[in-house]
Amino acid sequence: MPNPSVPSIGVPPWTAQEIAASIEEFLTVYEKRPFENNREGMGAPHLFATWFMVRHLKPEIIVESGVWKGMGTWFLERASPESKLISIDPNPAKRIYTSPKATYYSIDFSEIDWSPFDLSRALVFFDDHQNAYSRLILCCWFGFSHVIFEDNNPGGRGDFYTLRHAFEGVGFGSHLAEDKAREYTSFKRRLIRFLKGRLLRFNQSQDTVIPQYSRDFVAPNSFDARFLRRNLRTYYEFPPVFASPGDTRTSPPLFSDDERERYPAFDAERDRYNQICYVELLPPPGESSL
Numbered sequence: 001m002p003n004p005s006v007p008s009i010g011v012p013p014w015t016a017q018e019i020a021a022s023i024e025e026f027l028t029v030y031e032k033r034p035f036e037n038n039r040e041g042m043g044a045p046h047l048f049a050t051w052f053m054v055r056h057l058k059p060e061i062i063v064e065s066g067v068w069k070g071m072g073t074w075f076l077e078r079a080s081p082e083s084k085l086i087s088i089d090p091n092p093a094k095r096i097y098t099s100p101k102a103t104y105y106s107i108d109f110s111e112i113d114w115s116p117f118d119l120s121r122a123l124v125f126f127d128d129h130q131n132a133y134s135r136l137i138l139c140c141w142f143g144f145s146h147v148i149f150e151d152n153n154p155g156g157r158g159d160f161y162t163l164r165h166a167f168e169g170v171g172f173g174s175h176l177a178e179d180k181a182r183e184y185t186s187f188k189r190r191l192i193r194f195l196k197g198r199l200l201r202f203n204q205s206q207d208t209v210i211p212q213y214s215r216d217f218v219a220p221n222s223f224d225a226r227f228l229r230r231n232l233r234t235y236y237e238f239p240p241v242f243a244s245p246g247d248t249r250t251s252p253p254l255f256s257d258d259e260r261e262r263y264p265a266f267d268a269e270r271d272r273y274n275q276i277c278y279v280e281l282l283p284p285p286g287e288s289s290l
Contacts (some may be wrong), residue, residue: 006251007167007225010234012278014056019239020254022052023263030265034074034097041068042127043272044265046150047075049238050125053148053278054079059123064088065109065135066128066150070097076125077101088112088128110138119143126150131161133224136279140231145281152237152275154249163235164275166224173217234280240273241266250275 026048033047042050050072054062058080067073067089074097076085085102088109089095098104105112109128119142126135127150139147152162155170165172218224228235239251242260250273260267 006237006249006275007164007235008237009229009232010236010280012234012236014052016239016254018056019052022055023048023241023254026051027263027265029075029078033071035069035071038069038071041071042150043269045241045269045273046276047071048241048266049276050148050150051075051079053238054083054123054125057123057146059083059121059146061086061117061119061122063109063122063124063144064102065124065126067092067104068094068127070095070099072125072127072150073097073099073102109135114142114144119145122146123148129160131218132163133161133166133218136163136228136281140281145283147279147281149277149279152277154275157274161218162275163228163277163279164237165218166228167235169220169222169225171218171220231282232279233282234278236278237275238278240270242270244270244273 029051030044030047054076061084062076062080064073064076064085064087067087073085073087076083077099085099086105087099087102088105088107090106090108092104092106109124109126122144123146124139124144125148126132128135129151132149132152135149136147139145149163151158151160152164154162154164155168158165158172161172237251240253241255241263242257243250243253255263
C-alpha cells in the first residue's frame with residue numbers, strides 16, 4: 001500500500017519487483033567500488049537507487065552536478081557505459097576518482113551553455129545541495145526533461161529547499177522571520193520564480209537583483225506544489241531497501257527487517273536514505289522522451 005504522506009505523480013518506467021530483483025547484481029558492482037570511505041557522499045541506499053534508475057533509463061547524456069569524491073561518477077559509468085558523461089563541481093580538489101570518459105566543469109550548472117547539446121535524451125543528476133525548485137526551473141528552461149535529485153529531505157530536515165519541502169508546503173529556513181516573510185508575497189515570489197529561469201542564462205554575475213542561488217529562506221506556501229503538479233509527468237521517490245527506525249515519511253521499504261542479515265551493506269546505512277527522487281518534466285509538444 002502506498003504511504004499517503006509520500007507525494008506521487010504518474011507512474012515510473014519500472015516496478016518495485018524489478019528494483020528488488022536487481023539488488024544482487026548491484027551488490028556485485030558495489031563490491032568493486034574504487035574506494036570505501038564515502039562519508040558526506042552517497043551511501044549504499046542512494047548508490048543503488050542511482051545505479052538502478054540510470055541503468056533503466058539509458059540516457060544518451062548524463063549531467064552530474066556535484067561530484068565530491070567521485071563515487072557517484074563511477075556508478076553512473078557502470079549503470080550506463082554508453083552515455084556521454086558531464087560532471088560538474090566547483091571544488092575538484094576533493095575528487096578521488098576521476099573518470100577518463102567524463103567531461104569536467106568547475107563552474108555551476110546554470111553557467112554552462114547547453115545549446116550545442118541534444119537534450120532530448122539527457123538526464124541530470126543533482127547532488128549539489130542547491131535549491132531543487134530553482135534547479136528544476138533551470139532544467140525546464142534549458143530543455144532537460146529527466147532529473148534525479150539525490151537529496152530530497154522532507155520538512156524539518158536538510159540544508160536546502162527540496163521538492164519534498166515544496167510538496168509539503170513547509171518552505172525552508174527561518175519561517176518566523178517576519179521581515180523576510182513580507183518579502184515573499186505571492187505576487188513577488190511568482191515574479192522571482194518567473195524571472196530566475198529566464199534571466200539566469202544571460203547573467204553570469206553573482207551580484208544581481210535576481211540571485212543565482214536561493215538557499216537561506218523560502219516561505220511556507222502551497223503554490224510551489226501546484227506548479228509542480230501542473231508541470232511534472234512523473235514524481236517518484238525511490239523506496240528505501242530497509243525502513244529507517246521511526247521514519248514514517250517514506251515509501252514502503254523493499255524488504256522487511258527479516259532480511260537485514262542478508263543485505264548488511266544496506267542495513268548498516270539505512271539512516272543514509274533521504275527520499276531520493278526521479279522527476280520527468282512534461283515536454284513541449286512534439287518533443288520526445290526517454
